[in-house]
Amino acid sequence: MARIVITGGAGFLGSHLSRRFLDRGEEVVCVDNLSTGTTANVEELFGLDGFTFVKHDVSSFVWVPGPVDAVLHFASPASPIDYLEMPIQTLKVGSLGTHNTLGLAKDKDARYFLASTSEVYGDPEVHPQPESYWGNVNPIGPRGVYDEAKRFAEAMTMAYHRFHRVDVRIVRIFNTYGPRMRPDDGRVVSNFLVQALEERPLTIYGDGQQTRSFCYVDDEVAGLIALLDSDEVGPVNVGNDGEFTMLELAEVVLDVTGSTSEIVFEDLPVDDPTQRRPDLTVAREKLGWEPTVALADGLARTAEYFRQHLGI
Ligand code: NAD
Ligand code: UDP
Numbered sequence: 001m002a003r004i005v006i007t008g009g010a011g012f013l014g015s016h017l018s019r020r021f022l023d024r025g026e027e028v029v030c031v032d033n034l035s036t037g038t039t040a041n042v043e044e045l046f047g048l049d050g051f052t053f054v055k056h057d058v059s060s061f062v063w064v065p066g067p068v069d070a071v072l073h074f075a076s077p078a079s080p081i082d083y084l085e086m087p088i089q090t091l092k093v094g095s096l097g098t099h100n101t102l103g104l105a106k107d108k109d110a111r112y113f114l115a116s117t118s119e120v121y122g123d124p125e126v127h128p129q130p131e132s133y134w135g136n137v138n139p140i141g142p143r144g145v146y147d148e149a150k151r152f153a154e155a156m157t158m159a160y161h162r163f164h165r166v167d168v169r170i171v172r173i174f175n176t177y178g179p180r181m182r183p184d185d186g187r188v189v190s191n192f193l194v195q196a197l198e199e200r201p202l203t204i205y206g207d208g209q210q211t212r213s214f215c216y217v218d219d220e221v222a223g224l225i226a227l228l229d230s231d232e233v234g235p236v237n238v239g240n241d242g243e244f245t246m247l248e249l250a251e252v253v254l255d256v257t258g259s260t261s262e263i264v265f266e267d268l269p270v271d272d273p274t275q276r277r278p279d280l281t282v283a284r285e286k287l288g289w290e291p292t293v294a295l296a297d298g299l300a301r302t303a304e305y306f307r308q309h310l311g312i
Contacts, residue, residue, distance in 0.1 A: 003027040003067055005110075007058045007101055008074035010037035012180050013115070013173075015045075016221050017072065022048050029064055032075065033057040035089065036082050041180050059092040062100045068108035070228065073101045073153075074115040080143065080269065081186030087145040094149025095156070102160045111167045113228050114157045116235060118174040118276055119147045128243075128277035131172065131235050141271040154235065161233065169227050174239025174278045178217030178298065179305035189214060192250055193303050196259035197312045206268030208247035213277045215240035216298030219291040226287040237278035240291040249295075256300045 004021050008014040009030030014037065018028045027050040030042060034055060045051040056062065058075050076093045077083040083090040098114065105112035121129045122137035137147045160166040177189035184190070195202045215223075215238070223238035244252070250263055284290050306312070 002069040003029065004070045004072065005029045005031060005064050005068050005104065006072045006074060007031045007097065008037065008076065008115070010034060010039060010041050010053070011074065011078070012041070012182070013176065013217070013220070014074045015041035015180055016178075016217050017074070017224065018042060018045055018051070020221055020225060022050055026050065028052070029054060031056050031058060031062065031064070035086065036077050036079070036182070036185070058097040058100055059089070060100070062104050064104065068104070068110045070111040070113060071101050071105040071108070072113040072115070072228070073098060076115070076149070077146070079185040079187045083146040084142055087142075090145045091149045094146070094153045098153040098156050102156060102166060106160060106164050106166050111169065111228070112157065112160070113169045114153055114171070116150050116154050116170050116172045117146075118172055118237070118239065118278065119143070120151050120154065120172060121276070122147055123271065123273040124275065127275050128241065128279040129237065130279040131237055131282055138271050143271045168233055170234035170236070171224055171227050172235050172237045173220065174215055174237065174276065175212045176215045176217055176220040176239070178302050181302070183306060183310060188212070188246060188249065189299070189302065192253040193257065193299065193306050194310070196253050196257040196261050197303065197306055197310070199259060199261055201262050201264040202250045202253065203266050204246050204250060204263055205266050205272065207265070208250070209245050210272060211243045211245050211275045211277065212249075213240050213243050214249070214295055214298070215291055216293035216301070219293050223283060223287065223289045223291070226289040230287055232282075232286050236282050236287065237280060238283055238289075239278040239280070241278050241280050242295060243277040244295065252296055252299060256296055257303050
């Protein structure tokens, strides 16, 4: 039986991953400071054999007693409104938190798995984005705290791999959605779904022509586990390569919820990427993985979660 440490395990993705590892008989040590996550996300796991929760900020020294087979570093604010509210913490968890957790992996002779992001490509000038693209990031803009922290995290992970021979995996996650997103976390899918369900106007930032590629969480988690279990160091893009404008997304949300909400236009945030779509060639060829859930199906499942969660 493997023993897996997940930082950020009480967040959206970390809680889904924790469940998946426990289901396949592994032990999970979830380390989270609950800054954007919540114990409610892992409440159903507390009673299960093999689940431990540790409240800790991984930007400070991290230690886990006993054997550890894998360290997955998912701790970081991930929604733009979260990392804009916590710019220094975001830089610290991407830099110091990555260094500390790499140190833990090195000490335990464990596999290390870094949750990086499509934001390392910034506002991409190459489209779709292959892993070989170096990106177009504004280091001093407001989003730079997240983008540069993750770019540093990738560099640090590769340095530990090359210099200390730590067995590492790096994933670049593209916009993922699904149950257990915070209804108020500010990301576009949760905003639009909650607005539609509450019959409030859908807020499109800018003219709505910017694009994103949305991956349902079950597909994303399957891709993450395929990478963890593979021999690929990465980085590997994991997401869905269907590409939608925000106007198109709004239309699909209205359709699946049956909402009569109107659409309103608000200011575009600074440095908001104009386009984003993963090139999934590496994931398909090396991991034998690809996404399977269509946007409308995933949105319908997520809408059902918000209906129950919010009692709408
Ligand atoms: P989330 O905000 O739901 O989860 C992040 C978790 O990390 C939270 O539980 C939070 O409390 C915890 N955390 C933050 N700082 C911490 C610290 N210093 N010490 C300990 N715990 C800390 O976000 P998410 O969507 O689940 O994202 C998880 C990871 O995946 C992040 O690293 C994010 O950058 C990456 N990612 C997510 C997406 C996505 O679409 N969801 C896309 C790209 C990358
Ligand atoms: N967005 C929007 N309305 C909202 C929230 C976000 O139009 O209520 C836009 C945002 O400007 C961006 C896209 O949706 O162009 C995706 O935003 P999100 O915060 O979900 O993720 P990211 O920008 O990190 O890809």
